[in-house]
Amino acid sequence: MEKVIWVRSTEKTLGAKEDDGLDTVNRYLEEGWSVKHISACAVGESFSKGQAYIVIEKK
Known part of the structure; x- marks a missing residue:
């Protein structure tokens, strides 16, 4: 079984943390x-912002 999870970098504003998807991956x-x-x-054009997809699998 496979799953695709999108993750993205987020800007931290006033201590608030947006859901970037990494908690789900972990x-x-x-x-x-x-x-x-x-x-x-x-x-x-930002070097500090990005996005990714991660394919995970369970055998």
């Missing part, structure tokens, strides 16, 4: 899933 990894593929790219 939860699956703790449950025994493994990373099959990661693809990432920049967002716009």
Whole structure:
């Protein structure tokens, strides 16, 4: 079984943390899933912002 999860960088404003998707990825990894593929790219012209998709699998 495979799942695709999108993650993105977020700006932290006034201590608020947006959901960037990494908590979801970490939860699956703790449950025994493994990373099959990661693809990432920049967002716009900013070097500090990006997005990625992570393919995880459970055998």
